[in-house]
Amino acid sequence: MAASARSVLSLSAWDTGRFWGRHFVLVAKCLCSATAAARPLSAQQLAENLRAKKQEQKAKEREVPGDPVQRRVQELKRYTQQLQNVHPNVLSKALKRGILHQDKNLVVINKPYGLPVHGGPGVKSCISDILPVLAKMLYGNKAEPLHLCHRLDKETTGVMVLARAKEVAHRVHELFKTQQVAKKYWAICVGVPIHSAGVIDIPIIEKEVQGQQHHHKMTLAPNYRMENGKTMKVRPNRHAHVAVTRYQVLSSTLSCALLELQPITGVKHQLRVHLAFGLGCPVLGDHKYSDWNKLAPQKLSVGILKKLGLEKTKTRYLPLHLHAQQLILPPLASESQELNLVCKLPKFFVRSLSHLKLEIPEKD
Template identity: 30%
Template sequence: MIDVPQLSAEDIQARVLHRDGLMLVIDKPAGLPVHRGPKGGANLEASFDALRFGLPRPPVLAHRLDKDTSGCLVLGRHRKATASLGLLFKHGRISKTYWTVVEGGPTEDEGTIDLALGRLNAERGWWQKPDPDGQKAVTNWKVLGRGQILTQDLTWLAMEPVTGRTHQLRVHSSATGWPIVGDNIYGNGPRFGEPTLHLHSREIGIPISRNKDPVRVVAPVPQHMQDRLLACGWNGE
């Protein structure tokens, strides 16, 4: 688990992966929360003023990623665009592919996890657990590679959440017996230090215009995931 300092204007502008009149897609670093917490501290939103690019107001979040998740994050550039993006997310129209490295891994090469989720308890806020009476949660997954570091078996997965529940991929991985590397809540990750959560929003597809193909954006692999991905056969691209 890492904490990232506040991004400068130059830092966050360098993380813009896509920009048009309606939205931005930025490459969120792991270790930086999207919102300001109750205790203050560095957060992504505090740097959004540097992303106005000529508009009167800074962009706003169209969805969110966990603090320790990296990769594609979508921002609406004005109110109408943000409302449209919100509806696309709500109705599952936006395709999302996450890259993860998990401990162990499935024996099959692809599959679907259909496991309803509910809140763990009132004290833990956003934390989730498998709950047959909870909200429906479905994840498709596919093995992209397998490998080993020291004596630990690893699997590189592409995971596509069909639903958008809080911590869905993390709970689904853990409950299926192959927790995500570095998950300090649902897996065997450390409370402090390495490894950082190996969960990366790799690609997003946004059908923002009816008469055009979806906008597809790919986020580069973060530094903290590269060694384990290379061990699983990733070619560095």
């Protein structure tokens, strides 16, 4: 009996020792972990962690989405990033292949998506920088650089006019300035205008937005306001620019529409502002003017996302669907003729039309 009691006591003591031993090891490990966490990482460890995160991010970007539309969105994002690293010679060759018209005075190109016209912060490649290279490709090594006649937004595609001589560029610029050039744009907009055709005549002004991110935007500065149900004329803002846009609905569904736009004036971001704040129908993929108070990816309805096959988290990569479809230039001299320049829609625009069930009107 005493022997068995001693054995039980010794067993209990052994179990107790084993328990406290394990507890001590566990506490020691925790303390070591805490000490390691508190200890600052070395430069090598920081570099390795950063490298691992970058590799993980690249692996995610290399993942090919199953949906064809999302694959196209990913391609456009990659294409836009790659444009900034393309050699000027390669970019010039691409523009040369897309020439719409060429004569002794003018070169008309099809401006691609995502390529800025002028340089700026973070811009490595732009059209103005490659004009000397393009001129040499077209007219030989002694050719004078081509000259810009007007500009398009970075995200806008379509007809863009260049001049061989500075005098011709100035002449064309004056034609644009004096509203003698007929311009037609096509845009897919989110929502459908109440009237199928009309004129938007609302001045535009640039203002600073007081929000989470301080930024500047163009906005409306109307000459009228509503007071007690009556329309009252107000004093025009002296900093506002006169802005007039004709529009016509070419095709529509319940949630979106294809519009033809004719800007009578040429104010910065005029079409985007008039559609977003004037008609309440922002351009598809316009992440700047879809919301006034913040800079954020455009919010789209579940129906549009489903038609486009797009996840809500991927809308930030949706390109701006605004295309300079046609320009009609009057004769530059007595011996020249009127130029009717038409540029076909980019592939991503055509695909979106198809997915959204919007029809391209037949040619007259």
